[in-house]
Amino acid sequence: MDEASSYHCVECGMLSQYLYKRFNAGITKVSFCTECGHIVDKYTLCDPVIMLLDALLHKPQVYRHLLYNINIPSPWKLFLIFFLCDAFMKWGSLPSNNTHRDEDAFERNPVFYIALEVDFYMMSCVAVSEWICFILILLTLLKIILPKLVRYI
Numbered sequence: 001m002d003e004a005s006s007y008h009c010v011e012c013g014m015l016s017q018y019l020y021k022r023f024n025a026g027i028t029k030v031s032f033c034t035e036c037g038h039i040v041d042k043y044t045l046c047d048p049v050i051m052l053l054d055a056l057l058h059k060p061q062v063y064r065h066l067l068y069n070i071n072i073p074s075p076w077k078l079f080l081i082f083f084l085c086d087a088f089m090k091w092g093s094l095p096s097n098n099t100h101r102d103e104d105a106f107e108r109n110p111v112f113y114i115a116l117e118v119d120f121y122m123m124s125c126v127a128v129s130e131w132i133c134f135i136l137i138l139l140t141l142l143k144i145i146l147p148k149l150v151r152y153i
């Protein structure tokens with residue numbers, strides 16, 4: 001880990017110089033935030049499955065970890081994970097998913113489960129279109145508001 005880098009606390013966003021320190025004999029000491037007192041990044045020592053579950057729950061701490069504290073070689077993978085988590089949350093909140101959840105439902109009606117996958121793909125398209133609309137509206141607002149703000153600076 002590069003000691004000259006700065007990291008962000010996943011709880012409050014405060015800057016921290018270290019995430020953890022490694023000593024001889026394999027001892028690792030996590031760093032605590034000077035602002036809030038929590039562990040700066042609890043996900044550094046966490047299993048990736050826990051991070052995935054927290055990403056599914058849209059916890060901001062896991063997104064701070066992914067955005068600030070790790071070096072992602074290809075950021076499009078992060079956006080793909082975000083879109084899949086968002087689509088999964090939308091798919092899980094559909095009312096038809098909560099009605100038929102017994103064990104042998106697949107054996108009785110496999111077409112029903114294939115239809116659920118179609119719903120997942122539809123929710124993926126909804127998530128992507130929502131993000132495209134959000135980015136377009138944000139860029140439009142920035143184009144309208146930014147020249148007015150520059151006049152006052």
Ligand SMILES: [Zn+2]
Binds near residue numbers: 012034037
């Ligand atoms: Zn903090």
